[in-house]
Amino acid sequence: MSDEFYYRGLEKAKQKDYAGAIEEFNRALQLTPFFPEAYLQRGLAYYDSGAILQAVSDYTEALKQNPQSLAAYYSRALARVALKNLPGALEDIESAIRLNYNYAAAHSLRGMVRRKQGYIQDAIANFKKAAELYLEQKDTENCRLCLERIKELQPPEKSPVLPQNLPNITIKSEKDYFTQLLDKAEKGDTREAIEDLNWVLQADPQDAQAYCCRGVVRCKMGNYQEAIADFNQALRLDFHDAIVYRNRGKARYLLADYQGAIADFNQALQIQPQDALVFVARGNAYRAMSNYLGAIQDYSQAISINPDDAQAYYNRGITHTLLEEMLAARDDYQKAISIFLEKEDWENYHQVLNSLNKIQKSLPENQNQKYNLLRQRLLRMVGGQWEIAQRLIQQKKDYYPQMPEEWYLQKVIADLERDRNN
CATH class of the missing domain: 1.25.40.10 (Tetratricopeptide repeat domain)
Structure with missing residues (x-):
């Protein structure tokens, strides 16, 4: 009864x-x-x-x-x-x-209690465990609730910018949770960041920003093909943000797909036309293709946006050396050194200082100034493509053997000027 x-x-x-x-x-x-x-x-x-x-x-x-x-x-x-x-x-x-131990609700409730007690990291760990258990149980709704609680607890942090020859273009997520994961990857814990993003995507396979974030982390791990696949998926899910294009461009650059990288950087600049980092990145791609004039133009644009961009000065200095414009290179190296010194960035300071020391003996006052000026003039005439200049010089050498080097430069320049005037 x-x-x-x-x-x-x-x-x-x-x-x-x-x-x-x-x-x-x-x-x-x-x-x-x-x-x-x-x-x-x-x-x-x-x-x-x-x-x-x-x-x-x-x-x-x-x-x-x-x-x-x-x-x-x-x-x-x-x-x-x-x-x-x-x-x-x-x-x-x-x-x-x-x-x-696999009672997900208990872990979630413990996270709430620890949050109320002020133990934020312990609360995050409990919400994460609960989310993992809910995911295993195919309870995506409660899994997402745990993720939201984690995001609420993550403090916004500014990741340090560590200048390198290739600008480190990082995603700036509007979600604190993704910002925290990227900061974790920045500090070297890429494996855990990937694991977290994997179960975020298991819970919600339509989370475009998670794909973008995972792409950035995969770039840091050197998995550029997988990173590009993630950026492509983010775009398919209509996440058409400059973040995606500039990071996919970075991955393409590192795979030596310079044309693809430039196309992506162009897209990023259409969305964010004042992004100095993207101008530096596109300048690097142009330089890798021997388009030195295009590279210098981009580095100069980056400097006009951010006059304290030491990397832009340094990379422009490298390009000037490729054009045999040693005085301009010296000026750019010295400016980069000054900025790195002010920021107490000793690693980059010494790197640029070494580059400056290497070109000191090549400066016009120490070499045949006339010869160097002719080289610079010829390089300008062929758009900075030294390979073209070399072929033209070799043609003259084949036809007029045993002439002085300056004569060949003058001959090529004269022929180019004549052709342009006709």
Whole structure:
């Protein structure tokens, strides 16, 4: 007979008739006092009706009768949180987790309690564990809720910019969670960042920003083909942001696909035309293709946007050396050295200083100034493509052997000027 009242109570609770449910559970317990499930369900009805203290009393009685009741520990923990008894709630949660370590809800609740207690990193770890367990259980909704809680707890951080020959173009995510993952990757923990992003994408395969973020991390790991695949997927999901194009351009550059890189940098600049880093990156791609004049133009544009961009000065200096414009290269190296010195960036300071020392002997005052000026003039005439200049010089050498080097330069320049005037 007590079972009949018990099931009536369950039905009324389902209909949100909590008073009626409590009455039915009372009848069941009058007939059968040792009935832990009835105490648990009456506690739930009390809790849902706002009678929190009565709920705790029923949960406690249920645990006396059945100390292995996972649901009773978890339910009492919830009630104790409502009563602001956080130590008591944490004790119940620990008991629930000991009974079943894979109980995702308990890990999530422990994250909430630890957050209330001010232990933010511990809270994040618990929400992460809960999200992983929910994902394994195919409960994507609760998994996403845990992710949102993690994002709320992540403080916005500015990742340090470490200048390199190739500008380190990083994603600037609007979501604090992705910013934190990128900061983690920046500090070298790329494996954990990838793992986190993998289960984010398992929970929501349509998260375009997660694909973009994973692409950035894969770039840092040197997995450029996989990074490009992630950027492509982000674009397919309509995440047409400058972030995607500039990072895909970086990956293409590193795979020596310079034309593809330039196309991506062009797209990024259409969206963000004042991004100095992208001008430097595109300048590097132009330089790799021996388009030195195009490279110098981009580095100069980057400097006009950010006059303290040491990398732009350094890369422009490198390009000037390729054009045999040693005085211009010297000026750019010295400017880069000054900026790196001011920033106390000693690694880059010494790198540029070494580059400056290497060209000192090549400066016009130390070499045949006329010869160097002719080389510079010829390079300008062929658009900075030294390979073209070399072929033209070799043709003259084949036709007019054993002439002075300056004569060949003058001859090629004269022929080019004549052709242009005709």
